[in-house]
Amino acid sequence: MKYKLTLAGALSAALLTAGPALAQEASPEVPANSVYIFNTLLFLIGGFLVMWMAAGFAMLEAGLVRTKNVAMQCTKNVALFSIAALMFYLVGYNLMYPGDDGWIVADVIGAIGAKSIDEVGGNDLATGYSSASDFFFQLMFCATTASIVSGTLAERIKLWPFLGFTVLLTGIIYPIEASWQWGGGWLSDMGFSDFAGSTLVHSAGGWAALAGALILGPRMGKYKDGRINPIPGSNLPLATLGTFILWLGWFGFNGGSQLAMGSLGDVTDVSRIFVNTNVAAAAGAVAALVLTQLLYGKVDLTMVLNGALAGLVSITAEPLMPSQFMAIVIGGIGGVIVVLAVPMLDKFKIDDVVGAIPVHLIAGIWGTIAVVLTNPGTSLGAQLTGIVAIGIFVFVVSGVVWGILKMTMGIRVSQEEEMLGLDSAELGMEAYPEFGKGSQFV
Known part of the structure; x- marks a missing residue:
């Protein structure tokens, strides 16, 4: 995502009304309001596609947790999205875009206040886009970061401390x-x-999830007597649906990050981004499909789903510059990373319920490094500096927050509540009441 949008060069006015034969004779200039409209439209379409990813995370997590915890995951995903929407308005947006480094408390206090949202019917053409559309689009990225944390810590974290961290x-x-x-x-x-x-x-979401997982500890029975005990999810069709929803939303995630659609070049680049995003996801899925067959003798659907997501994360750092072949390579390596990283985490007894750490943290690191393979304007040193700086900051601050929450509110449910399930223990309801132990249905 470019940090600052400049007015894109414009579509030919004749392209909006005339056929190809006339387009060649048209002036290359377009009214500023047309640029404004197309750029704003990209923000809005990209924004609601990324918002739809919230449904993808909810369904993926609902499918990969046990039946007794499904309602809790749905609750967390609705709540975290809503909290993100409010907090990004109250503080986050101004804190993210003041143009400074945002290190000190004064920056946080100064960020609190009214946002620069368009007046009714307003159209400040100097920006090249509606400021409200920019706010809407950027909010969705903020909410996505929180969604990543939810799945890792599933099935044993209390609701309110999790929301406090959010x-x-x-x-x-x-x-x-x-x-x-x-x-x-x-x-x-x-x-x-x-x-x-x-x-x-x-x-960033992966680092926050890792800090939480280390402080929270694994689920009961996951690692026992030196063995790693798989805990299957409740609904793999639902997890598959969630993956396809995320795949669809990613076109808005990456395509919208072009930040401009007011010129032939920008529209062409958005189209290229769509293609590279798609083939990277496909390569990640196929890589996981083949590798699990080779390693385990059978295909693992959950690995294939996460392979697709890892391919998407891997290409996100640079979806424009790679050729389609390089996008396939980058996404395919992301799929391999997932298959190898999941058992590695288990060896360290880090319980990641949905595989978010391999998908988002490790594949995200790979994708950021891979930028130097296709973008001549970047350096490995700069990429590694960003990875390390953001990793240290998010991991340390998140660890401190999780530690404070653990000492004050407590972040983990009791053993009895964990055995009963968070749906009943924390919410007093069940996602599938007809299958529950207390069901009165025959």
């Missing part, structure tokens, strides 16, 4: 680190490149 993640932690690049901060100045957020969004 308040700080979406209002302060994410906006600060994102401002270093997209707000014109120090990473942008040094040449770090992350087009749509492999590190700024996905790895």
Whole structure:
């Protein structure tokens, strides 16, 4: 995502009304209001596609947790999206785009206040887009970061401490680190490149999830007597649906990050981004499909689903510059990463319920490094600096927040509540009441 949008060169006016024969004779200039309209439309379409990813995360997580915890995951995903929407309005947006590095408390206090949202019927053509559309689009990236954390910590974390962490993640932690690049901060100045957020969004969410998983600990029975005990999800068709929803939403995630659609070049680039995004996801899925067959003798559907998502995360740092072949290579390596990283986490007894750490954190790091393979304007040093800086900041701050929550509110449910399931223990309801132990249905 480019940190600052400039007015794109314009579509020929004749292209809006005339056929190809007349287009060649038309003036290359277009009224500023046409540029404004097309750029704004890209923000809005990209924004609601990324918003639809919230449904994808909810369905993916609902399918990969046990039946007794499905309602809790749905509740968390609706709540975290809503909290993100409010916190990004109250603090996050101004904190992310002041043009400074956002390090000190004064920056946070100064960010609180009214947002620059369009007046009714207003059209400040100097910006090249509606400021409300920009706010809407950027909000969706903030919410996505929180969604990543939800799945990793599923089935044993209390609801309210998780939501308390979400308040700080979406209002302060994410906006600060994102401002270093997209707000014109120090990473942008040094040449770090992350087009749509492999590190700024996905790895950041992964670091926050990893800090939480280490402090929270694994689920009961996951690692026992030196063995790793698989805990199957409740609904793989639902997880598959969630993956396809995320795949669809990613076209808005990456395509919208072009930030302009007011010229032939921009529209062409958005189209190229769509193609590269799609083939990277496909390559990640196929790589996981083949590798699980070779390693285990059977295909693992959950690995294939996460392979597709890892391919998407991998290409997110630079979906424009690679050729289609290179996009396939980048996405395919992302799929391999998932298959190898999931058992690695288990060896360290890090319980990641949905595989978000391999998909978003590790594949996000790979995708950010891979930028140097296709973008001659970047350097490995700058990419590694951004990865390390954001990783340290998000992991340390998240660890401190999780630690404080653990000492004050407590973040983990009791053993009895975990055995009963968070649906009943925390919510007093069940996602599938006809299958529950207390069901009165025959």
